[in-house]
Amino acid sequence: xxxxxxxxxxxxxAGGSLRLSCAASGRTFSDYTMGWFRQAxxxxxxxxxxxxxxxxxxxxxxxxxxxxxxxxxxxxxxVYLQMNSLKPEDTAVYYCAAGxxxxxxxxxxxxxYWGQGTQVTVSS
Numbered sequence: 001x002x003x004x005x006x007x008x009x010x011x012x013x014a015g016g017s018l019r020l021s022c023a024a025s026g027r028t029f030s031d032y033t034m035g036w037f038r039q040a041x042x043x044x045x046x047x048x049x050x051x052x053x054x055x056x057x058x059x060x061x062x063x064x065x066x067x068x069x070x071x072x073x074x075x076x077x078x079v080y081l082q083m084n085s086l087k088p089e090d091t092a093v094y095y096c097a098a099g100x101x102x103x104x105x106x107x108x109x110x111x112x113y114w115g116q117g118t119q120v121t122v123s124s
Contacts, residue, residue: 001026001027001113002024002025002026002027002032002098002112002113003024003025003026003113004022004023004024004096004097004098004113004114004115005022005023005115005116006020006021006022006094006095006096006115006116006117006118007020007021007022007023007118008020008021008118009094009118009119009120010119010120010121011121011122011123012086012120012121012122012123013122013123014086014087014088014122014123014124015085015086016086016122017082017083017084017085017086018083018086018120019080019081019082019083020036020080020081020083020094020096020118020120021078021079021080021081022034022036022078022079022080022081022096022115023076023077023078024077024078024079024098025077029074029077030053030054030074031053031100032053032098032099032100032113033050033051033052033053033098033099033100033101033102033105033111034050034051034070034072034079034096034097034098035047035048035049035050035051035096035097035098035099035101035105035111036048036049036050036070036079036081036094036095036096036097037094037095037097037108038090038092038093038094038095038120039092039093039095039117040091040092040093043092045095045108046061047061047105047106047107047108048060048061048064048068048081048094049061049064049068049070049081050070050101050105050106051070051071051072051079053074055071055072055074058070059105059106061106063089064083064090067083067084067085067086068081068082068083068084069081069082069084070082079096081094083120086120086122087122088122088123088124089122090120090122091120091121091122092119092120093117093118093119093120094117094118094119094120095114095115095116095117096114096115097111097113097114097115098111098112098113098114099111099112099113100112
């Protein structure tokens with residue numbers, strides 16, 4: 001079992017920045033690919049970014065490339081999402097997820113554990 005707790009969400013103006021954190025406890029953190037997903041009202045949950053267990057590979061949705069950066073600190077069992085140049089369309093609940101995922105990292109069903117989510121609101 002892996003427990004995930006997100007933090008760092010909030011309200012920010014367009015063009016601003018936020019840094020989300022996701023603290024994990026339970027199983028060996030470095031065994032898991034960590035992903036960030038988001039869900040806006042009335043929309044399906046969508047992939048944002050993921051990082052492999054070692055931190056050696058990262059993947060991004062086209063909509064956030066160049067603006068968002070995922071990183072992880074395996075010594076602290078934490079994964080981060082640095083979000084810059086935020087846009088109103090980035091407004092959503094952001095979820096951290098963990099899974100032993102090797103392929104198709106964008107698929108929500110491949111992740112076994114999820115956090116409770118943290119709200120990010122970007123005002124225009």
